[in-house]
Amino acid sequence: MTGELVDETIIQQMIEDTDASVMPMLIDHYIEETQQRSQVLDQAFADKNIALIKFESHTLSSTSLALGNRELSTLARRVEALCVENKIDEVLSYHQQLIDLALRSMEALNQRKEIGFS
Structure with missing residues (x-):
């Protein structure tokens, strides 16, 4: 399951670009931010706030990748x-x-x- 949702190639590139020792901190920060972003998105969907859904989805896309x-x-x-295409029903x-x-x-x-990371 983990392999399907986490691209190991990207993880290895992050380790190469930074350092294995910082990976747990980066992941913890990402998870905390994504939890908050998910809550905001959940409410934005409930409110049908397309501008906020667009903004949060854009940011979520970048940080997730x-x-x-x-x-x-x-x-x-x-x-x-x-x-962007203003397809509200599809968005919702x-x-x-x-x-x-x-x-997940x-x-x-x-x-x-x-x-762990090594």
């Missing part, structure tokens, strides 16, 4: 594109899928952190 949550990044980018149809995938992706990344 940076830490290997490629599937989440792709879905968030799709939601953002639908916002992704509400639960995006929130659920964010939760954070868990997968947390599991990857438990394995």
